[in-house]
Amino acid sequence: MKPWRSNQHRPLLTPMSIIAGRLSVQFGAHYLERQQGGRGVLLGGVPGVRPAHVAILGGGVVGTEAAKMAVGLGARVQLVDINVEQLGYLETLFGSRVELLYSSQPEIQRVVPDADLVVGAVLVPGRRPPTLVSRALVAQMRAGSVIVDVAVDQGGCIETMQPTSHSHPTYETEGVLHYGVPNMPGAVPWTATQALNNSTLPYVQQLAQHGLKALAMDESLAAGLNVRDGQLVHPAVQQVFPELAAPTKSAG
Amino acid sequence: MKPWRSNQHRPLLTPMSIIAGRLSVQFGAHYLERQQGGRGVLLGGVPGVRPAHVAILGGGVVGTEAAKMAVGLGARVQLVDINVEQLGYLETLFGSRVELLYSSQPEIQRVVPDADLVVGAVLVPGRRPPTLVSRALVAQMRAGSVIVDVAVDQGGCIETMQPTSHSHPTYETEGVLHYGVPNMPGAVPWTATQALNNSTLPYVQQLAQHGLKALAMDESLAAGLNVRDGQLVHPAVQQVFPELAAPTKSAG
Amino acid sequence: MKPWRSNQHRPLLTPMSIIAGRLSVQFGAHYLERQQGGRGVLLGGVPGVRPAHVAILGGGVVGTEAAKMAVGLGARVQLVDINVEQLGYLETLFGSRVELLYSSQPEIQRVVPDADLVVGAVLVPGRRPPTLVSRALVAQMRAGSVIVDVAVDQGGCIETMQPTSHSHPTYETEGVLHYGVPNMPGAVPWTATQALNNSTLPYVQQLAQHGLKALAMDESLAAGLNVRDGQLVHPAVQQVFPELAAPTKSAG
Amino acid sequence: MKPWRSNQHRPLLTPMSIIAGRLSVQFGAHYLERQQGGRGVLLGGVPGVRPAHVAILGGGVVGTEAAKMAVGLGARVQLVDINVEQLGYLETLFGSRVELLYSSQPEIQRVVPDADLVVGAVLVPGRRPPTLVSRALVAQMRAGSVIVDVAVDQGGCIETMQPTSHSHPTYETEGVLHYGVPNMPGAVPWTATQALNNSTLPYVQQLAQHGLKALAMDESLAAGLNVRDGQLVHPAVQQVFPELAAPTKSAG
Amino acid sequence: MKPWRSNQHRPLLTPMSIIAGRLSVQFGAHYLERQQGGRGVLLGGVPGVRPAHVAILGGGVVGTEAAKMAVGLGARVQLVDINVEQLGYLETLFGSRVELLYSSQPEIQRVVPDADLVVGAVLVPGRRPPTLVSRALVAQMRAGSVIVDVAVDQGGCIETMQPTSHSHPTYETEGVLHYGVPNMPGAVPWTATQALNNSTLPYVQQLAQHGLKALAMDESLAAGLNVRDGQLVHPAVQQVFPELAAPTKSAG
Amino acid sequence: MKPWRSNQHRPLLTPMSIIAGRLSVQFGAHYLERQQGGRGVLLGGVPGVRPAHVAILGGGVVGTEAAKMAVGLGARVQLVDINVEQLGYLETLFGSRVELLYSSQPEIQRVVPDADLVVGAVLVPGRRPPTLVSRALVAQMRAGSVIVDVAVDQGGCIETMQPTSHSHPTYETEGVLHYGVPNMPGAVPWTATQALNNSTLPYVQQLAQHGLKALAMDESLAAGLNVRDGQLVHPAVQQVFPELAAPTKSAG
Structure with missing residues (x-):
C-alpha cells in the first residue's frame, strides 16, 4: 500500500495542503450557487435528483482531502491519478465510494466535460505541473460549472486558470467559473495558524534548547x-x- | 420516512423477494463474464479501472436488496423509483453510495444505455408492471451487457425480456444477454426453504394448536x-x- | 422508532426542507471564513487542531440534513430536540457521531456559547417557533461565530435574527454573523426545481388524466x-x- | 502496521491478484448454487437464516480482496494467515467484520470443515505453497461445499485441487466442488486488460522516449x-x- | 420494516431498557475477566485470536442495544428472535455484522453452548417469558462463561437464573457465572435519572399547566x-x- | 501516513499493548459504575443524555486501541499526541469520530477536567514518560471520575497514580478513582496467552529447527x-x- 503521500520534502506544508484540499470543495460548493454565478446545483442533490459530479485531478494530500469533503457532502466523486499504487491506497480509504481512475488524456476527456466541479490537485514538487485540461476541454463543460485549482501558484494544471485573490476570487472563462486564489488557507487563519504551530514547534524547541x-x-x-x-x-x-x-x- | 416496502398483502413472499434481489446481482456478475457471453467486466473494477455500472429499476424489497449486493461488490449503482418518499428512505440506508433517481422516461433513457447490468425490480401487486425499457433502448446498450428481470413471471418491465429456465437461463437479443428465470430462489434451496419455514411456521403452529x-x-x-x-x-x-x-x- | 418527521401536512415542502437543511451548513462554513467576517475556522479542523463545533436546534427534516452535512465535513456536532423518540431515531441514523441532547434552557445555555455555528431548525407547523436563544446568549458566543436560521420566515428561534436577502444575506449583531435568507433553496435552482417537479408531478398527472x-x-x-x-x-x-x-x- | 502486501518483486501482477481475489468469491457464490452442483446456499443468507461461512486461507492481496467481496455479499468470513502483523493491518481494514485467525493446523482443522466456501490464497513467491488442507479435511466438509484455489498454477494449498480450465472449470471430489482455473482474470478481459495497461504503460513510455x-x-x-x-x-x-x-x- | 420495538404500553421504561441492554454487555465483559471468575476472554480478541462469542436472546430494545455494544467491542455476535420482520429491521441496522437467526429450540441449542456470553433479552409485556435455555443447555457451556438476564425480575428466560443484587451480583451454577440484578440502571444513576427526567417531563409540565x-x-x-x-x-x-x-x- | 506505531524494539509486546489498550476502557466503564465508587455514568449515554467524555493521552498502540473501544461504546472521545503525523494516521482510521488534538499543557488542561475517564497511554521506550497530568489538574476533575494508566509500571504520566494490584485495583485521590494495575492482560489470560504464542512461535520454531x-x-x-x-x-x-x-x- 502506497501511503498517504505527505509532502515529504516539505513537511511543514502538509497541514496547509490538508486545509487547501478541504477548502477547495467548500469553495466549489459556494460558487456553484446561483447567486455566485454558478449552475445552481447542490453538491449532494436530494433523493430523486442527481447529485453534483466532482472530478478531482490528482490523488496526493490535496486530492485525498478534497475527495473526503466531496464524499461527506454527498456528491458523486471521480479522482484520477497517474500512480496505480496510490489509487490502491485510496481504495482502502474510500472503498468504492470514489471512482478511482488512471490518469490519461482519454480518461480526462471523458471525466471533465461531465463534471460540475473540477478540482485541480496536481503538485509536482519544484516543477510546474503538466497542463491536463485544455481550454477546448473547459469549453465543453456545462455553463456555470466551477473549477478550483489548488496548485495555481505553481502554474496549475488547467490551461485557462490564472491566479486570483481573496478580494476577487473568481472570473469566468468559456462559461466556467475559475477560482485561483493561491493562499487558500488564509481563509481560515484560526485553524491554519494552529496547524502550522503544531508542525513547527518541535523545531523551535530544538533551537531554544540547543x-x-x-x-x-x-x-x-x-x-x-x-x-x-x-x-x-x-x-x-x-x-x-x-x-x-x-x-x-x-x-x- | 417511507419504510422498507414489504409485500404487505403477501407476507410469505417477502423472504423470496429478498433472495431474488440478492441473486439478481450474483447472476448479473456471472453473465458479465466473458465465457458466459458477457462484456468481460468485473463489477467492482480495480483501482484505476472504472467499476461496472449497475442500473436498478424499482426500489422496493427486490431493488433494495439488489442495490446492497451491487454496492457490496463495488459497482457504481443507480436506482430509479417513482416514489419520492421511498427514495428518501433509501438514502437513509445507502447514504450517497447509491444514486437515487426519480423514475421518468428521460431519466431511464439516460441511465440504461450506460449500464453494464440492468436489474428489473418493478413489482405492481396483482398487475403487469409497465414496460419501462423498450427494445430500442436495449439496442443502445453496449454489446455483452446483461439484463436480469426479477418480475418476468408477471410480464416484466423490459420489452425484450421473456421467461427462461434454470436449464437455459439466458438468451441474447440486440446484443444484450437476457436472464429471465422466474423462480430465482430455486437456485439456493437450502437458504430459501429455511426462510419460508420461518415465515410460515407461526401459521402452522396456530393450526396445530387450534x-x-x-x-x-x-x-x-x-x-x-x-x-x-x-x-x-x-x-x-x-x-x-x-x-x-x-x-x-x-x-x- | 419515530420515523423521519416529514412535513406531513405539507408534503410538497419536504424536498425544500432537505435542501435548506443541507445548505444551512454550506452557508455556515462559508461565513466562518475570515474574508466573510467569520472566525476563520475550518469546520473539520486538521489532525491536531480542534474541529469547529456545530450546534443544531431541532431534529426534524432540516436539522437531520444539517447534521449529515456537518458530520460529512468533519465538525463536532450537537443536536437538541424536545422529542425523545426522535432523538432515538436519530441515534439509529448517526450512531454516536452526533451528540443528541434533550432540549431544555440549561442545555441550550451550555451548548450555544461554545458553538462556532448555530443552525436554527425549529419548525412548528402553522405557528411561530419559540425563542430558544436569547440576545444575552448570542452575546456569549465567540466573536465571528455564525448563526443560520432556516425558519426565519416564520419568526425563527433566535431572538436577534431578522430576515435577510440573497443580495445582502448577513448582518452582524453582538459580534456574531446572522444569516436569515428565507428562501434558501433559491441558491440551487437546478436542484430545487427538479425536486419540486418530482413531488408535484403525480398531482399534475392526476389532473391531466381526470x-x-x-x-x-x-x-x-x-x-x-x-x-x-x-x-x-x-x-x-x-x-x-x-x-x-x-x-x-x-x-x- | 504491515501494509497491503503487494507482489513486490512482481509489480505488474498486483492488479491480476486483485482481480483473482475478487473473482474467487464471485465464482464461489456461483458454484454454491444448486444448479451448479453446490449446496444451494446464498452467501448472505436472509434475516433469520444463517449466512454462508467463507474461510480464506492467506491474507495477502488475493485474500484481502476475497474478504472484501465476501463481506460485501454478507457472508460470515474467517481469514487465516501466518503473519501477525498482516492480521493487525487487516483489522484496521475490516474492523471486527472478519475473524482474523493465526494460521496453524489445529485452527485450520476447526475452520475448514464448517465452511461453505474455502478460498485458497496462499502465495509464496517462486515456491510451491505448503499443503494446508489435506484430503481428509476436505472429506469433512459438507456435501456441495466449494473450494476455489487462486494459486493452483503454483501447486495450490489444497491437496485435492487440480488445475482446470474455463471450459470445464470444476470437478467434484470427496463431495466438494473444486474450482481450479489458473487464469481467473481471463473471465473479465475488459477490466483485466486496462488494469495491465495502467501498470505497464510507464515502462512502455520510458522505452518509447529513451x-x-x-x-x-x-x-x-x-x-x-x-x-x-x-x-x-x-x-x-x-x-x-x-x-x-x-x-x-x-x-x- | 418493523420499527424499533419501543415498550409501547410503557413509554417511560424505554430509556431504562436502552440502559439495561447496554450495561448487559458491559457487565458480561467484566465477569469474563479471570479475577471475576470468568474464562479470561477479551470480547474483541486480538488480531489472530478468536474474539468472544456473544449470543443475544431477543431482538427488542434490550437486545438491540446489547448487540450495538457487543459489536462496538469487537465480539462475534449472534441474535435470535421469533419475529422475522424485526430481524429484517435489525439487518438494516447492523448489516451482516450480526448474525440474525430465527428463534427455535434447535437453533438455540446450536448457539448457546458455543457462546462465551449469553444475554437474555426476552420481554413479554405482562407475562413471564418462556424458558429458552434449560439447565442442561447451560451445563454444555464452557466453564467460566457468563449469562446476564435482563428480564430476571419477570422470571427470565434461563432456567438456572435467579435474581441477585448489586452487592452480590453473580453466582456460579453448572460452571457458568450468572448475573441477575433486576435493577441494572441503578449502576449508572447520573445517566438514568436524566433519561427518566427527559421522558417524564412532558407529563409533569401538563399537570403543572392544566x-x-x-x-x-x-x-x-x-x-x-x-x-x-x-x-x-x-x-x-x-x-x-x-x-x-x-x-x-x-x-x- | 505514519503507520500504527508498533513497539518496534519489542515486537513480542505489541499484542499485550493491544489487550491493555482495549481493557483500559473496559475497566474505566466498570469503575464509573456507582457501586464501584464512580460517577454513575454510562459511557454511551442514551439518546437525549450526554455520553461520557473519554480523554486518551497518547496515540500509539495502547491509545489507538483504547479509542476504538471508547468509540465502540458510544462515548465522546478526545485523544492527544505529540506527533502530528501519527494524528494524521489516526484520522484515516477514525475519521472525525475522535477529536485528535496536539499535545500541549494548555490543551491537556482543557481536556482533562471535563473528562469522565482519562486513559494514560504514554509510552516512551526505556524511559519514564513525562508527567502530563498534575495533582492540581486531577483535583479539577468531577468527583467520581476515573483514571486508568496503562504505563504505570514505567512511572505513568499522571502525578497521582501509583501501581495497584488485581486484588485491590483502585484507590481514590482528590475525589477521582485511580486504576493502576501494571499487568492488565492478566485479566484475560485465555486471549493473552494465545496472542503471545502467536508472536513467539516463529522464534521457537527457528530454535527447534536450527x-x-x-x-x-x-x-x-x-x-x-x-x-x-x-x-x-x-x-x-x-x-x-x-x-x-x-x-x-x-x-x-
Whole structure:
C-alpha cells in the first residue's frame, strides 16, 4: 500500500495542503450557487435528483482531502491519478465510494466535460505541473460549472486558470467559473495558524534548547538554514541571488 | 420516512423477494463474464479501472436488496423509483453510495444505455408492471451487457425480456444477454426453504394448536383458505374455476 | 422508532426542507471564513487542531440534513430536540457521531456559547417557533461565530435574527454573523426545481388524466384547492380575504 | 502496521491478484448454487437464516480482496494467515467484520470443515505453497461445499485441487466442488486488460522516449530484460535454456 | 420494516431498557475477566485470536442495544428472535455484522453452548417469558462463561437464573457465572435519572399547566392515574387491593 | 501516513499493548459504575443524555486501541499526541469520530477536567514518560471520575497514580478513582496467552529447527539472548548484574 503521500520534502506544508484540499470543495460548493454565478446545483442533490459530479485531478494530500469533503457532502466523486499504487491506497480509504481512475488524456476527456466541479490537485514538487485540461476541454463543460485549482501558484494544471485573490476570487472563462486564489488557507487563519504551530514547534524547541548545535543534531533542520554569518547558504536561494552566496556550499 | 416496502398483502413472499434481489446481482456478475457471453467486466473494477455500472429499476424489497449486493461488490449503482418518499428512505440506508433517481422516461433513457447490468425490480401487486425499457433502448446498450428481470413471471418491465429456465437461463437479443428465470430462489434451496419455514411456521403452529378455530382467530390466516368442505372458497380461485365455487362466499 | 418527521401536512415542502437543511451548513462554513467576517475556522479542523463545533436546534427534516452535512465535513456536532423518540431515531441514523441532547434552557445555555455555528431548525407547523436563544446568549458566543436560521420566515428561534436577502444575506449583531435568507433553496435552482417537479408531478398527472374529477379521487389534492368558480374556497385563504370567500365551505 | 502486501518483486501482477481475489468469491457464490452442483446456499443468507461461512486461507492481496467481496455479499468470513502483523493491518481494514485467525493446523482443522466456501490464497513467491488442507479435511466438509484455489498454477494449498480450465472449470471430489482455473482474470478481459495497461504503460513510455538507455535509467526495467543481442540474458530463463545463454551475465 | 420495538404500553421504561441492554454487555465483559471468575476472554480478541462469542436472546430494545455494544467491542455476535420482520429491521441496522437467526429450540441449542456470553433479552409485556435455555443447555457451556438476564425480575428466560443484587451480583451454577440484578440502571444513576427526567417531563409540565384537566386532555396520562379522591382507580392495582377500589371504574 | 506505531524494539509486546489498550476502557466503564465508587455514568449515554467524555493521552498502540473501544461504546472521545503525523494516521482510521488534538499543557488542561475517564497511554521506550497530568489538574476533575494508566509500571504520566494490584485495583485521590494495575492482560489470560504464542512461535520454531545456528540466522533473535555459556551477555541485564557479565560483549 502506497501511503498517504505527505509532502515529504516539505513537511511543514502538509497541514496547509490538508486545509487547501478541504477548502477547495467548500469553495466549489459556494460558487456553484446561483447567486455566485454558478449552475445552481447542490453538491449532494436530494433523493430523486442527481447529485453534483466532482472530478478531482490528482490523488496526493490535496486530492485525498478534497475527495473526503466531496464524499461527506454527498456528491458523486471521480479522482484520477497517474500512480496505480496510490489509487490502491485510496481504495482502502474510500472503498468504492470514489471512482478511482488512471490518469490519461482519454480518461480526462471523458471525466471533465461531465463534471460540475473540477478540482485541480496536481503538485509536482519544484516543477510546474503538466497542463491536463485544455481550454477546448473547459469549453465543453456545462455553463456555470466551477473549477478550483489548488496548485495555481505553481502554474496549475488547467490551461485557462490564472491566479486570483481573496478580494476577487473568481472570473469566468468559456462559461466556467475559475477560482485561483493561491493562499487558500488564509481563509481560515484560526485553524491554519494552529496547524502550522503544531508542525513547527518541535523545531523551535530544538533551537531554544540547543541553539546553533541543533543544526548539527537534526539534518532536516540544517537543510532549512538560509543565511549564516551574513551570507546565503541555501542552494536554491543562492541560485536566485548568486551575488549574496557564501563561497563554500556549507549547508545543503 | 417511507419504510422498507414489504409485500404487505403477501407476507410469505417477502423472504423470496429478498433472495431474488440478492441473486439478481450474483447472476448479473456471472453473465458479465466473458465465457458466459458477457462484456468481460468485473463489477467492482480495480483501482484505476472504472467499476461496472449497475442500473436498478424499482426500489422496493427486490431493488433494495439488489442495490446492497451491487454496492457490496463495488459497482457504481443507480436506482430509479417513482416514489419520492421511498427514495428518501433509501438514502437513509445507502447514504450517497447509491444514486437515487426519480423514475421518468428521460431519466431511464439516460441511465440504461450506460449500464453494464440492468436489474428489473418493478413489482405492481396483482398487475403487469409497465414496460419501462423498450427494445430500442436495449439496442443502445453496449454489446455483452446483461439484463436480469426479477418480475418476468408477471410480464416484466423490459420489452425484450421473456421467461427462461434454470436449464437455459439466458438468451441474447440486440446484443444484450437476457436472464429471465422466474423462480430465482430455486437456485439456493437450502437458504430459501429455511426462510419460508420461518415465515410460515407461526401459521402452522396456530393450526396445530387450534385446528379450524385458528381461522376465526386470525383474519390473515382465514384469507388464505382455498377449499372448505370440498368447495372452493377463495374468491380469486373461484373466478378461475367458477364451477367449483361454493354457493356462498364464506371466506374472503 | 419515530420515523423521519416529514412535513406531513405539507408534503410538497419536504424536498425544500432537505435542501435548506443541507445548505444551512454550506452557508455556515462559508461565513466562518475570515474574508466573510467569520472566525476563520475550518469546520473539520486538521489532525491536531480542534474541529469547529456545530450546534443544531431541532431534529426534524432540516436539522437531520444539517447534521449529515456537518458530520460529512468533519465538525463536532450537537443536536437538541424536545422529542425523545426522535432523538432515538436519530441515534439509529448517526450512531454516536452526533451528540443528541434533550432540549431544555440549561442545555441550550451550555451548548450555544461554545458553538462556532448555530443552525436554527425549529419548525412548528402553522405557528411561530419559540425563542430558544436569547440576545444575552448570542452575546456569549465567540466573536465571528455564525448563526443560520432556516425558519426565519416564520419568526425563527433566535431572538436577534431578522430576515435577510440573497443580495445582502448577513448582518452582524453582538459580534456574531446572522444569516436569515428565507428562501434558501433559491441558491440551487437546478436542484430545487427538479425536486419540486418530482413531488408535484403525480398531482399534475392526476389532473391531466381526470380533470376536476381528480379532486374527488384524492383527498389531499382537494385540500389544496384555493379558487373554485371564481370564489375562494380554501379556509385559510378565506380568513385573509373574507370578502372573496365562497358562501359555502365547499372544500376543506 | 504491515501494509497491503503487494507482489513486490512482481509489480505488474498486483492488479491480476486483485482481480483473482475478487473473482474467487464471485465464482464461489456461483458454484454454491444448486444448479451448479453446490449446496444451494446464498452467501448472505436472509434475516433469520444463517449466512454462508467463507474461510480464506492467506491474507495477502488475493485474500484481502476475497474478504472484501465476501463481506460485501454478507457472508460470515474467517481469514487465516501466518503473519501477525498482516492480521493487525487487516483489522484496521475490516474492523471486527472478519475473524482474523493465526494460521496453524489445529485452527485450520476447526475452520475448514464448517465452511461453505474455502478460498485458497496462499502465495509464496517462486515456491510451491505448503499443503494446508489435506484430503481428509476436505472429506469433512459438507456435501456441495466449494473450494476455489487462486494459486493452483503454483501447486495450490489444497491437496485435492487440480488445475482446470474455463471450459470445464470444476470437478467434484470427496463431495466438494473444486474450482481450479489458473487464469481467473481471463473471465473479465475488459477490466483485466486496462488494469495491465495502467501498470505497464510507464515502462512502455520510458522505452518509447529513451530507447535502450531506459534500461540504464531504471533498474527494475533492466531486470525484466530477457533477450539482448540475440542471446538470453535473464538468469531464470538461462537456467531453463542454458544453451541459449549469453556468456556473461549482463543483466540481473 | 418493523420499527424499533419501543415498550409501547410503557413509554417511560424505554430509556431504562436502552440502559439495561447496554450495561448487559458491559457487565458480561467484566465477569469474563479471570479475577471475576470468568474464562479470561477479551470480547474483541486480538488480531489472530478468536474474539468472544456473544449470543443475544431477543431482538427488542434490550437486545438491540446489547448487540450495538457487543459489536462496538469487537465480539462475534449472534441474535435470535421469533419475529422475522424485526430481524429484517435489525439487518438494516447492523448489516451482516450480526448474525440474525430465527428463534427455535434447535437453533438455540446450536448457539448457546458455543457462546462465551449469553444475554437474555426476552420481554413479554405482562407475562413471564418462556424458558429458552434449560439447565442442561447451560451445563454444555464452557466453564467460566457468563449469562446476564435482563428480564430476571419477570422470571427470565434461563432456567438456572435467579435474581441477585448489586452487592452480590453473580453466582456460579453448572460452571457458568450468572448475573441477575433486576435493577441494572441503578449502576449508572447520573445517566438514568436524566433519561427518566427527559421522558417524564412532558407529563409533569401538563399537570403543572392544566392541573387535573390534563387528565382529560391526554389519554395516556389519564391511564396512569392510580388514586383519585382517596380511592384506587387503576384496574391493575385494584385487582391487588380490591378493598381500596373505587366503586366505579372511573379511569381505565 | 505514519503507520500504527508498533513497539518496534519489542515486537513480542505489541499484542499485550493491544489487550491493555482495549481493557483500559473496559475497566474505566466498570469503575464509573456507582457501586464501584464512580460517577454513575454510562459511557454511551442514551439518546437525549450526554455520553461520557473519554480523554486518551497518547496515540500509539495502547491509545489507538483504547479509542476504538471508547468509540465502540458510544462515548465522546478526545485523544492527544505529540506527533502530528501519527494524528494524521489516526484520522484515516477514525475519521472525525475522535477529536485528535496536539499535545500541549494548555490543551491537556482543557481536556482533562471535563473528562469522565482519562486513559494514560504514554509510552516512551526505556524511559519514564513525562508527567502530563498534575495533582492540581486531577483535583479539577468531577468527583467520581476515573483514571486508568496503562504505563504505570514505567512511572505513568499522571502525578497521582501509583501501581495497584488485581486484588485491590483502585484507590481514590482528590475525589477521582485511580486504576493502576501494571499487568492488565492478566485479566484475560485465555486471549493473552494465545496472542503471545502467536508472536513467539516463529522464534521457537527457528530454535527447534536450527538450534544455536538460529541466532546467526536471525539478528532479532540473537538480540534477545540473555545468558550464554553460563554468563550474562545481554547489555541491559549486564548493567544490572555487572558481576555476572561475560568479559566480551558477544551479543548486542
